[in-house]
Amino acid sequence: xxxxxxxxxxxxxxxxxxxxxxxxxxxxxxxxxxxxxxxxxxxxxxxxxxxxxxxxxxxxxxxxxxxxxxxxxxxxxxxxxxxxxxxxxxxxxxxxxxxxxxxxxxxxxxxxxxxxxxxxxxxxxxxxxxxxxxxxxxxxxxxxxxxxxxxxxxxxxxxxxxxxxxxxxxxxxxxxxxxxxxxxxxxxxxxxxxxxxxxxxxxxxxxxxxxxxxxxxxxxxxxxxxxxxxxxxxxxxxxxxxxxxxxxxxxxxxxxxxxxxxxxxxxxxxxxxxxxxxxxxxx
Numbered sequence: 001x002x003x004x005x006x007x008x009x010x011x012x013x014x015x016x017x018x019x020x021x022x023x024x025x026x027x028x029x030x031x032x033x034x035x036x037x038x039x040x041x042x043x044x045x046x047x048x049x050x051x052x053x054x055x056x057x058x059x060x061x062x063x064x065x066x067x068x069x070x071x072x073x074x075x076x077x078x079x080x081x082x083x084x085x086x087x088x089x090x091x092x093x094x095x096x097x098x099x100x101x102x103x104x105x106x107x108x109x110x111x112x113x114x115x116x117x118x119x120x121x122x123x124x125x126x127x128x129x130x131x132x133x134x135x136x137x138x139x140x141x142x143x144x145x146x147x148x149x150x151x152x153x154x155x156x157x158x159x160x161x162x163x164x165x166x167x168x169x170x171x172x173x174x175x176x177x178x179x180x181x182x183x184x185x186x187x188x189x190x191x192x193x194x195x196x197x198x199x200x201x202x203x204x205x206x207x208x209x210x211x212x213x214x215x216x217x218x219x220x221x222x223x224x225x226x227x228x229x230x231x232x233x234x235x236x237x238x239x240x241x242x243x244x245x246x247x248x249x250x251x252x253x254x255x256x257x258x259x260x261x262x263x264x265x266x267x268x269x270x271x272x273x274x275x276x277x278x279x280x281x282x283x
Contacts (some may be wrong), residue, residue, distance in 0.1 A: 031076035110190035
């Protein structure tokens with residue numbers, strides 16, 4: 001009797017071992033925001049995955065709350081996010097349903113900047129020369145994280161200066177006009193940005209530490225994504241896009257190239273690197 005059970009057990013085990021593992025789903029949806037730091041990361045990731053035979057859809061969101069809700073519900077599979085700063089509140093609220101897959105870039109920084117020909121170098125020097133800036137710091141959209149930090153900096157450094165709310169386009173136009181005339185101007189700006197490539201500007205030092213230090217970008221996904229998709233996870237963990245490359249891609253787009261063209265050029269100029277990423281094969 002025991003020998004019969006042993007035979008049946010052995011047969012069952014052999015049958016189990018002969019069944020191939022379920023193949024990973026090669027259709028993936030990437031969530032993103034239409035911001036100039038995230039767009040190149042998403043474009044490069046899409047290109048790399050498609051080279052490996054994936055069908056990739058990209059879904060853009062207008063705000064982090066909607067994006068994180070879509071990720072937790074499984075409407076999108078992955079996205080790149082600045083979980084330590086820009087999207088920190090949303091990450092903390094949803095992190096038990098999500099996972100960090102891998103870092104994909106580092107260096108996000110935003111603060112107040114001035115043209116390089118301006119002779120001050122620190123926020124604590126602004127108060128003494130405010131009249132040369134017209135008593136104003138030119139900002140961007142109200143409600144943005146950068147504007148909240150800039151308002152905190154005005155208070156922290158005791159600046160009797162107006163923080164002007166507006167739009168990114170209006171700020172850029174003001175910066176361009178002032179630099180053409182070699183006038184002094186202070187603006188709220190960030191890295192990576194094509195503006196940092198086009199205009200010779202410098203961030204003012206922040207000795208009080210009002211503005212957060214350089215932040216990282218991570219691929220994040222729904223909890224269990226890496227365990228269920230080990231090959232996809234390995235591909236994603238290989239992808240890393242330096243901040244300078246993100247800036248260069250945005251510069252190319254600002255000069256008239258489409259995202260697809262700018263990403264295609266980047267991939268072509270980094271063929272050896274991308275090949276090393278895509279050499280990772282599924283079992």
